[in-house]
Amino acid sequence: IxxxxxxxxxxxxxxERATLFCRASQSVSSSYLAWYQQxxxxxxxxxxxxxxxxxxxxxxxxxxxxxxxxxxxxISRLEPEDSAVYYCQQYGSLPWTFGQGTKVxxx
Amino acid sequence: xxxxxxxxxxxxxxxxxxRLSCAASGFSFSDNYMSWxxxxxxxxxxxxSFISDNDKTIYYSDxxxxxxxxxxxxxxxxxxxxxxxxxxxDTAVYYCARCGDARSGFFGFDPWGQGTLVTVSS
Numbered sequence: 001i002x003x004x005x006x007x008x009x010x011x012x013x014x015x016e017r018a019t020l021f022c023r024a025s026q027s028v029s030s031s032y033l034a035w036y037q038q039x040x041x042x043x044x045x046x047x048x049x050x051x052x053x054x055x056x057x058x059x060x061x062x063x064x065x066x067x068x069x070x071x072x073x074x075i076s077r078l079e080p081e082d083s084a085v086y087y088c089q090q091y092g093s094l095p096w097t098f099g100q101g102t103k104v105x106x107x
Numbered sequence: 108x109x110x111x112x113x114x115x116x117x118x119x120x121x122x123x124x125x126r127l128s129c130a131a132s133g134f135s136f137s138d139n140y141m142s143w144x145x146x147x148x149x150x151x152x153x154x155x156s157f158i159s160d161n162d163k164t165i166y167y168s169d170x171x172x173x174x175x176x177x178x179x180x181x182x183x184x185x186x187x188x189x190x191x192x193x194x195x196x197d198t199a200v201y202y203c204a205r206c207g208d209a210r211s212g213f214f215g216f217d218p219w220g221q222g223t224l225v226t227v228s229s
């Protein structure tokens with residue numbers, strides 16, 4: 001399954017809402033879609049699994065949704081520490097695959 | 108606290124071999140599924156291998172199948188990645204991650220280790 005993320009880069013101000021998209025080339029089994037945040041020099045961190053369930057200790061300003069083969073990660077109120085690359089990943093069909101990433105910049 | 112620590116990375120010549128280790132703590136390792144994921148410098152993420160809790164189910168990506176071998180030692184809380192016939196395209200940071208358990212099923216990769224860098228160069 002090919003995952004295509006958009007936009008490539010998002011530049012927003014603190015307090016604004018960020019909407020990140022991930023389109024799958026085919027249906028993702030059991031809504032097995034996750035989102036990760038990766039900051040420079042760090043390992044990725046799980047934000048969302050099962051398309052819409054937040055990971056452990058993830059703030060509720062991060063939310064995920066799905067509509068068919070389209071998945072969305074929303075950051076309701078951006079904070080400076082949200083500057084990172086965000087990846088979607090499907091784990092419903094082998095090989096498990098990642099999107100190419102969306103870079104979120106905070107102005 | 109759930110914690111994973113990779114080791115074993117380094118510089119290796121093309122055609123060479125390397126074995127990575129991932130030490131787990133803070134959770135019931137023997138009940139959990141584990142994976143290896145890699146990230147080439149400046150690039151995105153690539154899942155490469157999975158092993159079930161009892162090591163009866165193992166998967167590989169096509170890019171490493173036949174060259175890499177995943178294994179685990181539940182008594183020592185370790186998961187390994189034996190890498191053979193390495194080429195420059197295998198240069199990457201290699202991460203281990205927990206990816207599910209028999210009761211909950213799969214839940215994505217959580218947590219991740221800090222990664223270990225493998226550089227394949229002559």
